[in-house]
Amino acid sequence: MALDSRWFTEEWAEQGAAISLEIKRKLHEEQSPYQRIEIWETGTFGRLMTLDGLVMVTDRDNFIYHEMMSHPVLFTHPKPESVLIIGGGDCGTLHEVLKHPVKQVTQVELDERVTRVAEQFFPALCASNNDPRARLRFADGIQWVKDAEAGSHDVIIVDGTDPIGPAAGLFSEAFYKNCLRTLRPGGLIVGQSESPLFHAGLIMAMHQALRGAGFKDVQTLHFPQCTYPSGWWSATLAGKNGSVANFRAQDARNKTFATRYYNAAVHQGALALPEFLQNQLRVASSE
Amino acid sequence: MALDSRWFTEEWAEQGAAISLEIKRKLHEEQSPYQRIEIWETGTFGRLMTLDGLVMVTDRDNFIYHEMMSHPVLFTHPKPESVLIIGGGDCGTLHEVLKHPVKQVTQVELDERVTRVAEQFFPALCASNNDPRARLRFADGIQWVKDAEAGSHDVIIVDGTDPIGPAAGLFSEAFYKNCLRTLRPGGLIVGQSESPLFHAGLIMAMHQALRGAGFKDVQTLHFPQCTYPSGWWSATLAGKNGSVANFRAQDARNKTFATRYYNAAVHQGALALPEFLQNQLRVASSE
Numbered sequence: 360m361a362l363d364s365r366w367f368t369e370e371w372a373e374q375g376a377a378i379s380l381e382i383k384r385k386l387h388e389e390q391s392p393y394q395r396i397e398i399w400e401t402g403t404f405g406r407l408m409t410l411d412g413l414v415m416v417t418d419r420d421n422f423i424y425h426e427m428m429s430h431p432v433l434f435t436h437p438k439p440e441s442v443l444i445i446g447g448g449d450c451g452t453l454h455e456v457l458k459h460p461v462k463q464v465t466q467v468e469l470d471e472r473v474t475r476v477a478e479q480f481f482p483a484l485c486a487s488n489n490d491p492r493a494r495l496r497f498a499d500g501i502q503w504v505k506d507a508e509a510g511s512h513d514v515i516i517v518d519g520t521d522p523i524g525p526a527a528g529l530f531s532e533a534f535y536k537n538c539l540r541t542l543r544p545g546g547l548i549v550g551q552s553e554s555p556l557f558h559a560g561l562i563m564a565m566h567q568a569l570r571g572a573g574f575k576d577v578q579t580l581h582f583p584q585c586t587y588p589s590g591w592w593s594a595t596l597a598g599k600n601g602s603v604a605n606f607r608a609q610d611a612r613n614k615t616f617a618t619r620y621y622n623a624a625v626h627q628g629a630l631a632l633p634e635f636l637q638n639q640l641r642v643a644s645s646e
Numbered sequence: 647m648a649l650d651s652r653w654f655t656e657e658w659a660e661q662g663a664a665i666s667l668e669i670k671r672k673l674h675e676e677q678s679p680y681q682r683i684e685i686w687e688t689g690t691f692g693r694l695m696t697l698d699g700l701v702m703v704t705d706r707d708n709f710i711y712h713e714m715m716s717h718p719v720l721f722t723h724p725k726p727e728s729v730l731i732i733g734g735g736d737c738g739t740l741h742e743v744l745k746h747p748v749k750q751v752t753q754v755e756l757d758e759r760v761t762r763v764a765e766q767f768f769p770a771l772c773a774s775n776n777d778p779r780a781r782l783r784f785a786d787g788i789q790w791v792k793d794a795e796a797g798s799h800d801v802i803i804v805d806g807t808d809p810i811g812p813a814a815g816l817f818s819e820a821f822y823k824n825c826l827r828t829l830r831p832g833g834l835i836v837g838q839s840e841s842p843l844f845h846a847g848l849i850m851a852m853h854q855a856l857r858g859a860g861f862k863d864v865q866t867l868h869f870p871q872c873t874y875p876s877g878w879w880s881a882t883l884a885g886k887n888g889s890v891a892n893f894r895a896q897d898a899r900n901k902t903f904a905t906r907y908y909n910a911a912v913h914q915g916a917l918a919l920p921e922f923l924q925n926q927l928r929v930a931s932s933e
Contacts (some may be wrong), residue, residue, distance in 0.1 A: 375689030590877010628915025
């Protein structure tokens, strides 16, 4: 069957696959200095934000991504007080981070318009933007980390787009070196690391770049994400000093806030890598 | 963008979403007594089999489904010797089951043409069809289990299609009662149970039907499956007598055969249900 104009389609370049969402109407469109921002009302996924035609967030399934970008790293750090988010313009990750007793969260998003549009069309994701612990800055995250004070953060969350265009630098060893410097002793970094099925090569390159930058332990977590390429996504976590395989499981079990995907058992399970990925990472790390 | 005729598209009815795979050409099509069987050469997913226009199997991602339909249940049973597969016409599950030291596997597929076409176009999945331990039967699985000798199997694997049309009966309490009777003491059943994101209601109904039929413990496992609706799939496991939360982890760690997705840690991780599903199952089981 062919899909008509009532559908939004994202073709996953080089993967010979595409996902489509049924659209009721377009609610907003604008060209920001950086990209084309569009908001759609879908049939069953609630609202959809696309940037340059790529799915960023839908009401229906964003909870998995945002919870898995925040709670695993925060329950791995013994006492996260100062958090830096690079990217994250829709503010969903920020909202999850602020459920923890952190002291300050600085979010550095390149495109202020993404955040302003999210505030208008995704109010639930932006519900904590006025939390006194949140500082929203609109600037280049790569430059920000270069200029940042050494040892100023416990956790860095890299919530950027695909490694093409301006976000490509967010996957480089040079960037990770600056992140390492910016972290306090015991500090942790986590970054979105694409699809285990489609982008295993990128995950391996990211492990290599993080280790090359001086991070001591690197672990990938995986989780479903319906509207991202292949429906399967990952985040890669690394520690400035110690291991990141263990976490505060007791605190995660007794968490004082609601989640829809994350819990302590899910955290442990997300660290269990498929055999093919484990084998590829083992070969890569022994080379 | 709109996709042209170079794409195969499956619309996920009622979910307002669709997946498309780039197609090079159609290799085969026929109308069997039960359904329309088509084989396609895709751009990057290898070969694709569809039944009545729905994706059944692709070369690229079938390993996850077939491994998760077989190894968790077989490593949960203490000593599986006699296995019954209902459905499973592409023979991928059968191939995985035969990696274990089982004595006999009976596969009951309704549509012989699905198996014959799979033998021709998916030789890797059918590589064990001539194993002397395998018995291929072409008949109605629901009737087969009704007629089966009591206590004749250790494990039943229900590898059917979506719960519409002839496969709907594979999700009913009446069917599960016959399965229970067919199982030996300590016997286990596992059935594919659709998408946690799209079909949580079906998963709950399946738990209820299995418990209603007399199964003592019911657990759902989840895993990614790119080309099935939402890219996220599940299997639901139940025991005739005891718990199914524990498994032979040491044997799984020391498995003597290769897998690409499954391993002992992945098995444990697949049992860790997302918070929303756990909450819904908790509410449903207390009603």
